[in-house]
Amino acid sequence: MTTPASVTLALGPDCFLRNGARHRILSGALHYFRVPASAWEDRLLKYRACGLNTIETYVAWNAHEPQPGRFDFTGMLDLARFVRLAGSLGLDVILRPGPYICAEWDLGGFPAWLLTDPTMKLRTTHAGYLEAVARYLDRVIDEVRPLLAHNGGPIVAVQIENEYGSYGNSRPYLEWIETALIERGVKELLFTSDGPEDSMLQGGTLPNIFKTVNFGSRANQAFAKLTEYQPAGPLMCMEFWCGWFDHWGKAHHTRTAEDAAATLDEILSAGGSVNFYMFHGGTNFGFMAGANQDERYFPTVTSYDYDAPLDERGEPTAKYHAFRKILAKHGARIELVPPTAPAHAYGNVALTETAPLFTHAATLPAVRSHDPIGQEALGQNHGFTLYRTHVSGPRPAARLHIEEVRDRAHVYQDGVFVGVLDRDQPHPGISIAIPSQGSPIDILVENLGRVNYGAIHDRKGITGGVRLQWQWLTDWEIYPLDLTQLPDALPWSPANKNAIGSCTPTFHRGTLQINTSAPSDTWLHIAGGHGVAWINGFCLGRYWSIGPQLSLYVPVSVLRSGSNELVLLETEPNEIPTATSEEKSRIKPFV
Ligand code: GLA
Numbered sequence: 001m002t003t004p005a006s007v008t009l010a011l012g013p014d015c016f017l018r019n020g021a022r023h024r025i026l027s028g029a030l031h032y033f034r035v036p037a038s039a040w041e042d043r044l045l046k047y048r049a050c051g052l053n054t055i056e057t058y059v060a061w062n063a064h065e066p067q068p069g070r071f072d073f074t075g076m077l078d079l080a081r082f083v084r085l086a087g088s089l090g091l092d093v094i095l096r097p098g099p100y101i102c103a104e105w106d107l108g109g110f111p112a113w114l115l116t117d118p119t120m121k122l123r124t125t126h127a128g129y130l131e132a133v134a135r136y137l138d139r140v141i142d143e144v145r146p147l148l149a150h151n152g153g154p155i156v157a158v159q160i161e162n163e164y165g166s167y168g169n170s171r172p173y174l175e176w177i178e179t180a181l182i183e184r185g186v187k188e189l190l191f192t193s194d195g196p197e198d199s200m201l202q203g204g205t206l207p208n209i210f211k212t213v214n215f216g217s218r219a220n221q222a223f224a225k226l227t228e229y230q231p232a233g234p235l236m237c238m239e240f241w242c243g244w245f246d247h248w249g250k251a252h253h254t255r256t257a258e259d260a261a262a263t264l265d266e267i268l269s270a271g272g273s274v275n276f277y278m279f280h281g282g283t284n285f286g287f288m289a290g291a292n293q294d295e296r297y298f299p300t301v302t303s304y305d306y307d308a309p310l311d312e313r314g315e316p317t318a319k320y321h322a323f324r325k326i327l328a329k330h331g332a333r334i335e336l337v338p339p340t341a342p343a344h345a346y347g348n349v350a351l352t353e354t355a356p357l358f359t360h361a362a363t364l365p366a367v368r369s370h371d372p373i374g375q376e377a378l379g380q381n382h383g384f385t386l387y388r389t390h391v392s393g394p395r396p397a398a399r400l401h402i403e404e405v406r407d408r409a410h411v412y413q414d415g416v417f418v419g420v421l422d423r424d425q426p427h428p429g430i431s432i433a434i435p436s437q438g439s440p441i442d443i444l445v446e447n448l449g450r451v452n453y454g455a456i457h458d459r460k461g462i463t464g465g466v467r468l469q470w471q472w473l474t475d476w477e478i479y480p481l482d483l484t485q486l487p488d489a490l491p492w493s494p495a496n497k498n499a500i501g502s503c504t505p506t507f508h509r510g511t512l513q514i515n516t517s518a519p520s521d522t523w524l525h526i527a528g529g530h531g532v533a534w535i536n537g538f539c540l541g542r543y544w545s546i547g548p549q550l551s552l553y554v555p556v557s558v559l560r561s562g563s564n565e566l567v568l569l570e571t572e573p574n575e576i577p578t579a580t581s582e583e584k585s586r587i588k589p590f591v
Helices: 037-049 079-088 112-116 127-147 171-183 198-204 219-229 257-269 318-329 357-361
Strands: 009-011 016-018 021-023 026-030 054-058 092-096 155-159 189-194 210-215 236-241 273-280 291-293 297-299 347-349 351-356 367-369 384-391 395-406 408-413 416-422 430-434 439-446 461-468 476-481 506-514 522-527 530-535 538-544 551-554 562-570 578-582
Touching: 009 189, 026 037, 037 079, 037 273, 054 079, 079 092, 079 127, 112 127, 127 171, 171 189, 189 198, 189 236, 198 219, 210 219, 219 236, 219 257, 236 257, 257 273, 257 318, 347 506, 351 357, 357 384, 357 476, 357 506, 384 461, 395 408, 395 416, 395 439, 416 430, 430 439, 439 461, 506 578, 522 530, 538 551
Parallel strands: 026 054, 026 273, 054 092, 092 155, 155 189, 189 210, 210 236, 236 273
Antiparallel strands: 009 016, 016 021, 291 297, 347 578, 351 506, 367 476, 384 439, 384 476, 395 430, 395 461, 408 416, 408 439, 506 562, 522 551, 522 578, 530 538, 530 562
């Protein structure tokens, strides 16, 4: 038996050396956990056709270890399969295992259960944190060890942490991650990546570790800053932001192909290597979209289209073709672009049955507690939590306050909707008068995604308490509704066509009928308020009429010929959602 020839990637004085020869890395980010596994090959071939020679991916720790010690590397999470596939297509792989990845992904890739420790300090040498990181790295490196270049695999470089200089300046912590990788057998090129700013390059780099920078424009300026910290060696942009992501309620981001191509030209003309972030973004399926917190909290949309060269369903855009030209001009080996199967419109989905969320919750065992408990302490990673208490009466009107609400609470008195409290939006509280027999108060809190950058210790649910004026309310029944898996037995009944929508959150069910033997990708335009969609039990993610995203990507891999079950959970009072399968995605125009 012959052992596969191993690839070596090393640093030359002004370029990379691949197997000893001068080499420019032309790489594109592709997050396997955001793209159905059956589409990986199509995307990889399109990367290669554009002239790329390398694939870069993060590893999303929280997707792989949803509960402590329970790992999943199957299906869309089969990292080893993804890396092998890239290698079999002649592509090198850059691995960025974090443990922190940012990436507009829930809690920057950290499992939410890390936050059950009230003293947790993520991205530090906190003992409990490092213990969990060690166990994660054991498992991930076991998974990819045979795929490291020195073992004959395609992984040629591995990143230490991620833009650590944007967060902290602990040299011992960064060194710990470096040592952890080396101790587990990583012999490949190690590197850090940071923004091209002094504070970031000072906090995020290590003296003997290769440094790279991340930017979207002004390449020469960024490389000049990098050179101050690393006078010799190849120039590499580890994240060339050729597009950007969107938040709910804000304008959709676009960047013209010409503008992005001009920056690419600048990078390549400077002799630089590049990793396009993103080359194809994919989708934040399920509840995995993250959020940002600056002047206030902004949750990230379900789509991770990113205005990237390949759109959310892998179709080449004008940017793809513009990049391909520039790459070819700089000597990249481009190929014929593989065709993309068209998307298809299957029309309206009649939603014929409904099931109230609260009726479902009543079938679940309640957690009883003196005070409200946050989601992490409830063992809940995602979704909704229903908090119920009973207030004695009579009482005149008083204001109900939640401290803190993470992220959005719908409040009901006697089963009737009385108002919404949003995280960190100034609110005078909700006025509630209690009748003589007292009132049940229900608070449904939705987790809209954990902050993935900056203030990342983002615990969810009700993190403190609830008070009526200044009286703290106690004796709660709590129902964790982590809807990552759609519950099997929902209390369905035929939808009443004449009814106005329910005032409490309601599941709506219907059939997407596909009358051809070979289904196609489609876009589901949902008009309604706000909620979550599942097709054939697969969670497509959140929808929200505030936009900018107005349709959800439905990949062919989750569809079948014949009947497809669509379920929507509509959370807004009196909204009756409608769903239409269309051949194009819709974006809300902002003025
Ligand atoms: C940084 C992070 C990435 C991503 C981009 C923005 O560069 O390293 O993970 O969050 O910002 O898309």
